[in-house]
Amino acid sequence: MTYWPVIAVDAWIGLVLVSIIKVTLILVGGSLGMMFLTWYERRAIAYMQDRRGPNRVGPQGLLQPVSEAIKTMTKEDITPLDADRVVHFLAPVVMLGATVLAFAVIPWGNLFPSSLRVGVLFIFAVTGLHTVGMLMAGWGSNNKFALLGGMRGVAQMVSYEIPLLMALLPIILLSGSLSLTDIVTRQGDWYGFGWYVFSPVGLTAFITFFIAALAEGERTPFDIPEADSEIVAGYLTEYGGMKFAVFYLSNYMTNLALCFIMASLFLGGGNGPGVTALGTVLGGLLSLVYFFIKALALFFLMVLIRGTVPRLRVDQLMGFAWKFLLPIVLVNVFSTAIWVAITRWGPQAQIFTDWFGEPASDNYLRYGVAIVVTLIINLLAVYAVMRINRRQPSDLTEEEIALGLAG
């Protein structure tokens, strides 16, 4: 059932005001978060490379992003001569708009739950609009590299949206809700450790989702749209100054949003030991802390990957999405259904009750069987997919190479 509040006319003004304040908070918080993230990433990657990273402006270089923001703002705003001026201008706006919309439904710990009942879908619907911004930027710049980058980016985003949404399905099946708040609440069992990532299906979903999220956020190894060693800067080639900064902002805010979403969906959001015990306010604050720690840890994982691995080629990227991620994700949906059947079905499947007893949260036999069964299915799926996809040039016969089947 969907419930909509019936609000009197005069309350609308208050609602509008509250909305404006919320939007302002999200914008300011998002930009500050992005600034922090750039600093965080640069410091972390510097340490990985035996360097120190930004450490001049402000304490520990924390104000470095501020100085850079000022720098970008004071730069000349350049539009290429034959570019489509309006499209060129609107592209960063569309990008940022799509990103900010996604922030609307993220539950900030247990303190500020989001109210949209289809929040998860909403996030992916609006981040899907990034493709529009990319295409606008690529086409509006009137530059071959930009167009190439834009087309690559769109192809990548559209391809990876499928595994991304499919990886989400197990979580929706497990929680029975599309609302992020509900999903977070339902991971609060077992002293705050009932996270979905601790089940085989959740783990598979998490890993696949994480990989797809790397692609959605244009992170290494999927940063092909802006692969600087190949196509200069992709669709960003003709952007400079504040427009570029807006793209950058949108990119990092997307990554932040993805980290928050992953933390909410798989890592229990604000759940953790002590949250329920401490009451609403203190527990809420604690949950906020947990939430941020989880999100930043996920971002650190992204940075670690960026510091380690090279970039995939564009055809390999597509192949990975369609030949590898998608089958695994589909099998995972299937095994989630089995998980739900084994752990929850009472009267629907009498045979399970006969074998494993009544479904209950403390019926560990049912959970154990579910873990074993789904684990086996998932591992078999991964093995099969790898087996099928493992055709290296050395495995091919000379004739196949000659006929171009290797590429």
Add this chain to the structure above:
Amino acid sequence: MNYVVLTIFFLLSALTLGSGIMVVTVKNIIHAALWLISTFVGVAALYMLMEAEFLAIVQVLVYAGAVSILVLFAIMLTRQITGTGTRQLHSRWWVAMLTAAALFGGVIVPTVWQQGSSWDKTASDAQAILVQQATEANGGTRPEIIPVAGTEELGAALMGEYLLPFEVVSLLLTAALIGAILIAFEERTRRRRVLTLAEELALRKRGIVEPHDEEGAVVPVDAEQAV
């Protein structure tokens, strides 16, 4: 009458209709596609206003995120023909305009406005029933929130009452997918393929002298047989 809702409705109508007009009139076809996205978003917002939130999101996801991108891709793949220089409308576009205007002014609007009052009555009846049911469920007092069918009901309906149409639609989608791939993709053998050094050497070692087409590119042997 709730003026805020009304304002929002008018704004959305203006957005939707204005973008729609731009879609069909603007010269640059890429701009038309971008205006189409704007229309889709406006329609999605209308759904939101009408409390069909799931549909609104599907609208954004499918139309604004996928269909419009598909359209843009198609335009870009065929772009040198559809530049701004070419004429975009038929020479007899005014016939089309008259037809559309006649349909709008002569058929639809009168019908709608004639039937409108009776529909409004039905609508208010339905609303009253809803409110009554909710009041009863709430134990006599009118609740703050009035329920309408949401995502759960939709899911149940798709899996129950409308299972057969659902399956048919999914079949249709699959068929369309395969059909689109078949139509759009060139045959593998017709593709012009540039051989790498190793492949060329392997061919030469096997005594296959690769034929060249008129552009000087190497054509694989089986391509010759296929043509």
Add this chain to the structure above:
Amino acid sequence: MLKTEELQVNIGPQHPSTHGVFRMLVTVDGETLVDLKPVFGYLHRNHEQLGEVNSYLQNMPFTDRLDYFNSMVNNHAYARAVEQLAGIEVPERAQYIRVIMDELSRILNHASALGFLLGDMGAWQTSLLWGLREREKILDLFEYVSGARMMCNYSRFGGVARDIDDYFISEVKKLMQGLPRYFDEFERLLVENEILLVRAKGVGVLPKELALSYSVTGPLLRGSGVPYDVRKAEPYAVYDRFDFDIPVGTVGDVYDRFLVRVEEMRQSYRILEQALQQMPEAEGGHINPKVKQQSLKPPVGESYARVESPKGELGFYLVSDGSGSAYRYKVRAPSFINLSALADMCKGYKIADVVVILGSIDIVMGEVDR
């Protein structure tokens, strides 16, 4: 894929991954490369003509600027050419010093070249910075002994400019304690990385026959499976006294070149170990004192001397007419000749592979354009 029209894209001369001012005019069909036309000469500075105007000694610092990663090797090769021309004896100790510098150069060159290759692949500079760290340590040693980090100008006719002292030797030994750790961590970082494997395996294949017919040398040739190394084929300096292996690849793709370079660093380490062990017994000081460096006038004749530079066979050809400057001076630059295979190596691969293949050749534009 969908049929698309061919598109001409200029990669370079200003491009992040063309390793200098190098331009590739590529024709792509979709993402597949149909044709590649290398355009260079942006860095031409008349090196060979200058060599015919300057005196023999004056030309030495200009050879630093050829392959500015390995000025020690360039100096060595040039000095060898002049020594052959003038019949100058080189003391044993000087030979050892030159070998040590050459092998240190090889390590630093491969460390940074592999880093750049991985950077071209999109690894975010981690391997590059680790390589640069080792490079810095070696460059500090070069600075200690020669006075400059990159433009060493260290060789002289009949020896080297300054003798190395105990401090230098102890520092090299100390450096060598850390090098195996670096090799190991580098291998652990990326050699078996799945993404590297798919990016490098089967990409940019240069078959053995074609490698030979292009007359490419160095890791590029060895990666294609030809065990050719000037250090073994025509042992110069004191290389015949060392025991080391030649790593060769089997397929001739980017991955083989990558692995050959990794293995060559280990072999250089072995050579360094042996050279440091043997050196104290070597005699003769660091330079032949009888040579008149400034007013060297070799007898009429010609000479060609080659060494195994980290990039391939580096040769200097000199003709003397008996005067104070060379009559003809020619450099066989390995980067230039290896680069000639680029266009054919790239054909048929994706556009993203082009930069990787270019990176795997390991060119330095200073040497290509001269």
Add this chain to the structure above:
Amino acid sequence: MVGTIPIAWVLTLAAGLFCIGLFGALSRRNTVGILMGIELMLNSVNINLVAFWRYLRPMGTAGLTFTVFTIAVAAAEVAVGLAMVIAIYRARQTINADEADTLKG
């Protein structure tokens, strides 16, 4: 929430969108333009469906379900349509509807 707006207004909006789409589909030379007009028409139909559902049967699911079906069918239609556009373009180097006038591909 939406109950304060008469249903006829929403239907008029949908009708307007439909007629705009019709005009586009009839007057554009460009095949992709025609497709876009058809998309507009389909959207207006969806608005109608949702409006009728919301005003007349808010507890039922028929309107929602049919909208979902329409969206799916529209997506399929666009996919096939654009594939045909590309096929036509490849064969004839044009995507203008009045120039693609032979049945032979």
Add this chain to the structure above:
Amino acid sequence: MTLSTRKGTVNIVEVNRHDNNIHAGQGTLKGLDIVFRKFRKALFGKANTERDDTEGQFNVQYPEERLVLAEAYRNMPILLYDDATGQELCTSCFQCERVCPPQVIHITQAKHPETGKPVPAAAEFVLEYDTCMSCGYCAEVCPFDAIKMDHDFELSTADHPALDVHYTHLLRPVSYYEAIAPTMWAEVRDAALKKLQNNIKRRPGNIGVDHGQKIAGKSSAAAPKAATPAAGAAGRKQYTGPIAKVGTSMSEDKLARLMAIREANTGKRGGPPESGAHAIEADVATNAAGQVAPSDQATSGSAASKATGPVAAPGKNMSEDKLARLMAIREANKAKQGE
């Protein structure tokens, strides 16, 4: 696999392509592991200063922290003068000018004010810093150890003409060079000073005497004398190893030295002209910025000819000029043998 050739056997190893391993992400995990280890090490502030170290923060915070330069480090030539007497070591023997590969050294020999004969001292010495490639040949060939390579690498300037560095700005006291390269100076010290003594005998008047020195004696600028030895002592202490890091004290030292040199330079510029050579100098000083080299040289050339009397312009009586130079060299040799 071994291969036998005429030159002996060659060991050949085929590289391991890891073709037979199953790659299921463990390679990437290995990489992540090593990178994380690095991160952990560097995060807790481990410094990487030893040459055999492969972990920890490697970079140097440049303006505050500086690596000690090796003694042999060479960046741009300088000319030396004796601290005590102010006598310049350069005898304008033209060895450096001849060997310079990019040919950026331009020397004018000083003439005897009365006889017009060349004396073993340079009237003007111009070095084009912008074209100099710091090969170090000039320092290597100089028989009088007058030209040495500097350690100062912070030379960037927006003033391009100032990169044609003139005599006055090239001069450094011997103690400065001793400070930056103590052992290298110690090797040549005695011989160099002895040669200098011989030269001084053949320098009439103030020719070949450093201008900065004289001004220092005259006016208040005694700072360089006082500052340089101290800086030298401090500098010497730090040459423990080429990679040892120095703290902030180093920068202060360097700063002090730099200030001293600058003061010396300004002192030089401010001094009044006393002889022909000094007239040139004043010329240079007044035109210090914004003057292009050729005009500068022209001025100096004409001024020198005016001051030193009947010396023919270059090119006209070339043979005479050459003869004079030859004589000077012979005299110098004779003087050397006399020692």
